[in-house]
Amino acid sequence: MTATVDATPTVEPAKAHAPVASAGATYVGAALSIVLIALGAIAIRDAAVIFDWVGGRPWSGAAIDAVDGLRPAPWLVPAAVIVALVGLVCVVAALKPRKKIGREVTAHTSVYLEDDAVARLAGTAVRAVPGVLKAHVRASRSTVVVRADVTTTAITSETITAAVREALQPLTRQPSIKVRTKTGGPS
Template sequence: MTTATAPKQAAGASYLAALMAVLLIGVGAVGVRDALLGAGVIDGSAWIPAVLRLFDGLVAGSWLLPVGVVALVLGLFCVVLALKPRRRRTVDVDADSAVYLDVREVARIASAAAETVSGVLKANSSATRRRVAVRCLVTGPVSREVIEQAISSELAALTHPVRIRVKTRTEATT
């Protein structure tokens, strides 16, 4: 079996970095606009000096401490987010090459396998790397063991078997 690095979830800091990049692009666009105004290419009033005039003459007040604490907490959050390890959301498949399944695909396979059992009308699944929970709507007395066996045989290709938990609910007939 060939080993390769398992795919991982996107880093939490990547979403924050994308947001900060968009904000920085906006600040750059304002700077370019004001530079074009200064060069006389376009007409209008400059935005940057107007914003700076808002802060001119501002003195420290009682509001400064809470704003500083909020900025500190946001900064620490960003550091923790950047250092947080990426989660692995895949399971290994026993194959000659490196093959991985996302846990959402494992849940879909489990639902499809449960729905092949006679008497199961509908199945919904959720999965983690270690377990699969399947909720089945059945028409009558369908054995949970039979459903578990069908799911287990479909997921037999996984390198590490997952725990399967099946809950059945009988369809109400009127």
């Protein structure tokens, strides 16, 4: 009689990349696409004029005639500098690393929470504390800020901090928690 051994290996899933914000070049690309669409519309209009589908004079021909025969002028140097700076800004926007927008949650698979989800989770925990009338929560990459209206001074910022810390326990890196309380109730 032989004993069988379960030879199925335990495999850990691969970690996914953290979610990131849109690239800066996205906005530059959107602006340039609008410019190209406008140039395409002008080209279509000029083609319609050339084929006598509509009346008028081609705009591209008028633009060429306007710059034909121009001589160097003093304003060209500052204009060239401005165009060069705009080009440099576009290059920097394209090469700038994207900002991470998620916080990793302790789990067997890759799970991330964005800052607004962290704020909602913390806000739910604060509002569940007995005696909290209302709460406003903001979260950034490293900090959670809570402003809470409470019914009595017995509800301290430490009580609220403990509730938020417990709610955010699944995060791999705990943010700092800042709590401001204001005592007040319905009159």
